[in-house]
Amino acid sequence: MARSNMHVILRLEMDKKQITFGEIATSINNSGGDVVAIDVIKEGPVMTIRDITIKVANEKEQQRIVNEVNGLAGVSVRHVSDRTFLVHLGGKIEVKSKLDINNREQLSQVYTPEVARVSQAIDTNPLLAYNLTIKNNAVAVISDGTAVLGLGKIKPEAAMPVMEGKAMLFKRFANINAYPLCLNTTDTEEIIQVIKALSPSFGGINLEDIASPQCFEIEERLKKEMDIPVFHDDQHGTAIVVLAGIFNALKLTKKNIEDCKIVVCGIGAAGTAITKMLLNAGAGNVVGVDREGAIHKGNNYDNATWSWYAKHTNPNNEQGPLSTVIKDADIFIGVSAGGILKVDDVKKMAKNPVVFALANPNPEILPEDADPYVRVMATGRSDYPNQVNNVLCFPGIFRGVLDCRASAINEEMKLAAAKAIASTISEDELNEEYIIPGVFNTQVVQNISEAVIQAAHDTGVARKV
Numbered sequence: 001m002a003r004s005n006m007h008v009i010l011r012l013e014m015d016k017k018q019i020t021f022g023e024i025a026t027s028i029n030n031s032g033g034d035v036v037a038i039d040v041i042k043e044g045p046v047m048t049i050r051d052i053t054i055k056v057a058n059e060k061e062q063q064r065i066v067n068e069v070n071g072l073a074g075v076s077v078r079h080v081s082d083r084t085f086l087v088h089l090g091g092k093i094e095v096k097s098k099l100d101i102n103n104r105e106q107l108s109q110v111y112t113p114e115v116a117r118v119s120q121a122i123d124t125n126p127l128l129a130y131n132l133t134i135k136n137n138a139v140a141v142i143s144d145g146t147a148v149l150g151l152g153k154i155k156p157e158a159a160m161p162v163m164e165g166k167a168m169l170f171k172r173f174a175n176i177n178a179y180p181l182c183l184n185t186t187d188t189e190e191i192i193q194v195i196k197a198l199s200p201s202f203g204g205i206n207l208e209d210i211a212s213p214q215c216f217e218i219e220e221r222l223k224k225e226m227d228i229p230v231f232h233d234d235q236h237g238t239a240i241v242v243l244a245g246i247f248n249a250l251k252l253t254k255k256n257i258e259d260c261k262i263v264v265c266g267i268g269a270a271g272t273a274i275t276k277m278l279l280n281a282g283a284g285n286v287v288g289v290d291r292e293g294a295i296h297k298g299n300n301y302d303n304a305t306w307s308w309y310a311k312h313t314n315p316n317n318e319q320g321p322l323s324t325v326i327k328d329a330d331i332f333i334g335v336s337a338g339g340i341l342k343v344d345d346v347k348k349m350a351k352n353p354v355v356f357a358l359a360n361p362n363p364e365i366l367p368e369d370a371d372p373y374v375r376v377m378a379t380g381r382s383d384y385p386n387q388v389n390n391v392l393c394f395p396g397i398f399r400g401v402l403d404c405r406a407s408a409i410n411e412e413m414k415l416a417a418a419k420a421i422a423s424t425i426s427e428d429e430l431n432e433e434y435i436i437p438g439v440f441n442t443q444v445v446q447n448i449s450e451a452v453i454q455a456a457h458d459t460g461v462a463r464k465v
């Protein structure tokens with residue numbers, strides 16, 4: 001069972017003549033809950049109302065505790081609230097003005113009539129939008145809700161909490177204003193047209209949680225047809241952080257990327273981009289596995305990406321399910337679904353195996369199960385060591401791109417970002433539980449943005465000195 005960060009707050013009304021709080025706490029403990037805080041809401045001579053915050057493993061356990069407490073004589077549960085839902089009340093972000101408007105003079109400057117002169121100036125020279133509007137520090141985080149985390153396709157409204165979360169991270173780590181935009185269409189052409197129409201307001205577009213293979217065409221077309229950078233985070237953000245982690249893991253296992261057998265599981269958005277970056281970095285033997293087993297030559301695939309994949313990977317033409325092709329692998333990278341890598345599979349890997357189980361929220365294998373058999377273990381989650389998550393990349397890469405007003409994010413900039421992340425950890429600090437810097441390491445955004453700006457200048461895509 002994965003560790004949980006789920007907390008519920010029970011508002012209890014209790015009759016002190018019939019029951020003590022100690023008895024209630026014991027009952028909660030016996031049902032598996034962990035009481036972490038108690039707040040007295042109203043204290044009377046007989047009746048008392050308290051809010052009890054309890055750490056629980058899952059919703060089933062929560063229900064068991066509520067039933068148990070409700071069944072005690074002298075107690076009634078008045079209300080149950082989930083701490084995670086509470087932080088989402090009313091949404092997680094807001095728009096703030098940089099200036100106060102307290103009088104008519106200010107009003108006429110920030111708004112009509114004076115603002116018209118600024119509009120006219122931009123109309124004459126559209127590049128002024130970068131200086132005189134929010135454009136230069138604004139990114140749209142756009143999803144159609146088709147591949148949200150590991151949840152798959154959900155309604156666009158349901159994707160909003162994730163996109164709001166991404167927007168918070170853009171602000172927190174790189175001071176970028178990011179707008180969550182969830183689209184009520186899954187039509188490739190319509191998505192492209194909508195994003196193109198939005199582009200005047202933004203300095204960059206971060207595509208998020210759009211399913212493959214549609215995500216490939218959407219990104220490719222937008223890159224060609226727009227003059228602001230487009231970045232599909234689940235592809236490139238993930239690939240950059242994975243590559244950084246692999247660079248550092250290989251320093252520990254003292255293996256060369258050229259000689260490693262690398263099994264990538266889940267050949268969707270993330271798996272395809274990870275593979276391309278691994279190949280660019282020199283990997284010689286990458287085997288991709290999806291639901292139907294290893295992708296190999298001699299099979300006809302109905303999507304262009306998998307046909308490309310079959311041609312450029314799996315040099316030994318291995319076939320069969322994950323449990324077969326995992327044999328002798330040096331590295332496993334999972335971006336597929338929770339729980340699909342078994343302990344028996346890990347045991348078949350080569351010496352000093354490296355396992356990146358990155359499916360969210362449930363990894364392909366839990367660290368507690370894999371740990372005895374692996375040399376380096378990473379997940380996408382913040383509650384285990386070695387968090388390989390694209391949050392390490394997208395704030396820094398967009399900070400760099402916006403600051404040098406890059407017209408695109410190219411391979412050189414992505415590789416520079418991966419190296420910058422890896423080198424944030426010094427040789428002395430590097431160890432099995434620290435191959436990837438922490439999200440709160442302020443050096444990461446700075447290192448990435450500097451490296452990305454340099455690479456943008458070197459490759460001629462920077463538009464600002």
Ligand SMILES: NC(=O)c1ccc[n+]([C@@H]2O[C@H](COP(=O)([O-])OP(=O)(O)OC[C@H]3O[C@@H](n4cnc5c(N)ncnc54)[C@H](O)[C@@H]3O)[C@@H](O)[C@H]2O)c1
Nearest residue numbers: 149150212266267268269270290291335359360380389390
């Ligand atoms: N840690 C991170 O930073 C990070 C970043 C991106 C994606 N992810 C996770 O990776 C997963 C995939 O994301 P994506 O955006 O590439 O989605 P996607 O839908 O584009 O691709 C998922 C692929 O996995 C395959 N798959 C699903 N179940 C499988 C199984 N049982 N065996 C083999 N293949 C299977 C699907 O067929 C598909 O090709 C999600 O769980 C997502 O949360 C993690």
Ligand SMILES: O=C(O)C[C@H](O)C(=O)O
Nearest residue numbers: 148149150234360389390
């Ligand atoms: O959102 C995350 O935590 C990572 C990634 O973008 C995902 O889709 O899982």
Ligand SMILES: [Mg+2]
Nearest residue numbers: 149208209234
């Ligand atoms: Mg995502």
